[in-house]
Amino acid sequence: MAPESTSPLRRLLATREASVVGALIVTVIAASFWIEGFATGRNTGFLILDIAAIALIALPMTLIVITGEIDLSVASTLGLTSAVMGQLWVMGLPLETIVPLCVVLGAVLGAVNGLLVTVAGLPSLAVTIGTMALYRGLAYVVLGDRAVADFPFSWTGGATARIGETQIPWVVLLVIGLAVVFGVVLHATPVGRALYAIGNNDEAARFSGISVRMTKLWLFVASGAVSAVAGVFWTLQYSSARADNAAGLELSVVAAVLLGGVSIFGGSGALAGVIGGVLLLGTIRNALQLADVSSDTLSIVTGLLLVISVVAPNVVTRLKERRRATAPPPDRAAADSSPSSSPTVPAPSKR
């Protein structure tokens, strides 16, 4: 650690996660000042319900992307779970049975992805584009164009219920609970370290004794199961089981994960950044809607933001490299020119 010249605080502030959280805080403060109706409990409740499903699915997605893989079938898994939930309810099963069945179904769907990726050795991008279409198609086979909506109010009302006297929906607790689980696994266990290792170089990871296949398989299972949980929640939240539920949501999830500073090439990122990314996207959408910005403009803004978030780190690295090359002050040069990949700082994305 001899070459480290900056304090831990400065290093913390220089990370991608810190800039996302910073952007989030700035956005929240700016929106509270300028946008009428933003800084209220009621609106916060709406905002949280809007992003709850994205936040849930983004947790396992973060781990998957860190290993260099991706799961694009999450929204279709959600839709299929929703359709099955509706069909089982119509068939007369009690919800207490249906919900665990749905989660198991999600895990199985995830396992199918996982097996195709690990055993058949196919790229996850191709596999999950396939299952994205397949699971959505199956959802239509199960429920067709119908919508099942007669779930009991004690469940549907419960899904959007608020904690005590506050305006905060209880689903926040579910998200926080799962975030802690995934956060601990990623940042404080050997499994988490293995995920970064796999993402940086899965050949090397395998030689150092990491079971790459099993690890990836379980990640896809987790992704399927959490998507199913999100599917159950979505169905109850909107009290409507439909085959087309959450169509296109996978893009919002991936966007939030990338915005949160996870490298699409794998090997770097942190869960805190992703949560910041989900909140930032949700806050911007919510604030711009309140400001009467049209949905088309809204897509443009979020799209641009995403492009900038992916491009900016590369530009910054280039600029730093150039500065180093042109003006080396003799005494600081030794410190600055050391490779940036000290063990505490996630390696920059592979190019």
Next chain:
Amino acid sequence: MFRSRMTRGIAAGAAAGLLLAVSACGGTTRGDEEEAAETGAVGEADPNAEIPEGLAVSYLPKQLNNPYFTFANTGGSEVAEELGAEFKEVGPSEANASSQVSYINTLSQQGSDVIVLAANDPNAVCSALNSARQAGAKVVTYDSDTAPECRDAFVNQASAEGLAKVQVEMIAEQIDGEGEIAFLSATPNATNQNLWLELMEEELSSNPDYEGIEVVDTVYGNDDDQKSFQEMQGLLQTHPDLKGVVSPTTVGLAAAARYVSDSEFKGEVAVTGLGTPNQMREYVENGTVEEFALWNPKDMAYLAGYTGAALAAGQITGEQGQTFTAGRLGDYEIGENGEIVLGEPTRFNADNIDDYDF
């Protein structure tokens, strides 16, 4: 090495907590006020109440940039102009079930007085609508209804009886009340079409004006362009004396007109039914189709706007039997389940088709 990651995590967690805490404290009181205001507003209908100036009237179609709703909502801005209200049109870019919910929440948060909605799903929007109503908004659905307990009134674009009657009238006029006709419908189990067919047959057999008209066949194009086209071809071959075809579905009518327009039957066999001006313009202009019908979406949105304003003013509460005046459209009475029927369908022909762009 993990300490710094954890510090980061804690920092981010704290920031997220701050977001929740700041906004939660800020608003709980305001939410209470809104609920309190709502309980005061409930009361009897007062038919003579004035419509207040400056109502915030918001239209939320199934999706933005859909020609049907873009045209319809010009009726909304017309209402706003007449009443000195603030008109706004918002909506998702994709017409899926849950995408409307966040827009409803936003409108309710902005304090919209009237929300006029075409629902993508009758139930998915319910809890958001009820929360908006609790916050003081009046909700009118148009084009596509929600479950009745989630809105104050529904503007139904046309009654089944009205649609059946206008189609029978049109075909009778076009074949001079005499000759063989056939129906080209959607699918054999399409609820709406079957109801209309039944009502049309009833009208044809019971009304002495239509004595000379005989229904010889009913075929189904499954609302598929090609299948409808082939069924139309088949009809004309099987029934050489056929005088006219009625297609109570937009897909069927357009396909039937396209077939006749390129065949020797053009001008010989009358084609009419339910269609949209943009799909049918070509065939009206080239003389294949004399006249067809549908509702006027602009009037539908106009009526929905007045219904919302009357609700906001307290002229009506959505109970059956209450009446109100809807500007240039005249007086309306609320029917069963808070339904208001727009009225007679609109007929489109060479004289007026260019006024309609949808």
